[in-house]
Amino acid sequence: MTFDAPALPPSETPISVPDGALVVAMATYNGTAFLPAQLQSFVDQTRQPHLLLVSDDGSTDDTRAMLADFARTAPFAVQVLDGPCRGFGRNFASLLARMPAGTGWVALSDQDDIWLPCKLERACDRLAPVKGAAVYGGRALVAAGDLTRGRPSRGMGVSPSFRHAMARNYAGGNTMVLNRAGTDLMREAGQRLAAAPVHDWWIYQTLMGCGGTAIFDDEPFVIYRQHERNQIGSNNGIVATLKRLRNMVDGRYRDWTDANIANLDAMRTRLTPANAKLLEELRALRAQPFGPRVRAFARTGIHRDGLAGRLGMWASVLLGRF
Incomplete structure (x- = not known):
């Protein structure tokens, strides 16, 4: 997946505001x-x-x-x-x-x-x-x-x-x-x-x-x-759960992770050393085959809250969609 530059509109400058x-x-x-x-x-x-x-x-x-x-x-x-x-x-x-x-x-x-x-x-x-x-x-x-x-x-x-x-x-x-x-x-x-x-x-x-x-x-x-x-949309209910499942299956969640890694890379000089290391571990494990990928992900400590969230996260890891 490749990314382009953000291209912010350059022509307008916000008005000044009081300090604070x-x-x-x-x-x-x-x-x-x-x-x-x-x-x-x-x-x-x-x-x-x-x-x-x-x-x-x-x-x-x-x-x-x-x-x-x-x-x-x-x-x-x-x-x-x-x-x-x-x-x-x-x-x-x-x-x-x-x-x-x-x-x-x-x-x-x-x-x-x-x-x-x-x-x-x-x-x-x-x-x-x-x-x-x-x-x-x-x-x-x-x-x-x-x-x-x-x-x-x-x-x-x-x-x-x-x-x-x-x-x-x-x-x-x-x-x-x-x-x-x-x-x-x-x-x-x-x-x-x-x-x-x-x-x-x-x-x-x-x-x-x-x-x-x-x-x-x-x-x-x-x-x-x-x-x-x-x-x-809301994150409540069965509709939201099904939408998250669809995002995983169709590869959208993996695309989001690609974008997340790219944006964190852009701020690499501001990341804490421990978090920069975790980012590298995640990047590396996503390219690994099934067994090493699953074991490496378990070692990262990356987690979601809630049973449905944890099951969905691990399903995405197992299927190579994280």
Whole structure:
């Protein structure tokens, strides 16, 4: 599998922000159906952002006009950038790569969720005591498109670690908030991007690989709309399990691992020595025949949480799809 350069749009520069500013980073594409409720939930936050920075991936509906109208009355600055138009993963990566200097906190946002009023305050309070690069994430309330309340998304069965990050993500990107050091790290990672990422998994892997901290909140502060246009969808239920099985069988999971390794390679100078060694072990074992591959993988300590997750991971290793 080969990869091309990320090709970030070079023509726009984000506006300056106060030192330590809280920035909401939202990726949009044809979002008019649900965008107004999400924008209002930003206004309703108990801790207001300084800037809403939007990367729009070539919307053909009224998304940009809606954002322009919102900017005229919003209690914080709003700027809309042109996205790379190469998928939502690259769109989020381009936002991080173009984050203004001095940004203290970055909260990632989808275009079709609703944030509970204390979401930003809660995340910043949890991140404040952490030294070094850190990301906050957590559960979400999964609801139907009409906001009929559903159940919380799955919890975190193990402690965050690089060995866990090599096998799966730990939280949805729509719940993630980065502290200042985490923002600086992901800005660098976005500028070095080697392959189209699953953006939230990429953030988790990069933070863990470089010795950072991941915080998981069991209390949900985001209402996640489950509808037919979701890019990834909820991780709950039999449908999600079948989708993961399909991704393994058709080789998509292996392609994701290829991309993950390429992006971690691009940040090799920032990885801890132990994690750089683990990355090399994973790269080497994937090319080995069945017996040596299985034994080598068992020695790495790479793991997933939950019985279904562990069975799926080992099935992918046995079938050469990891």
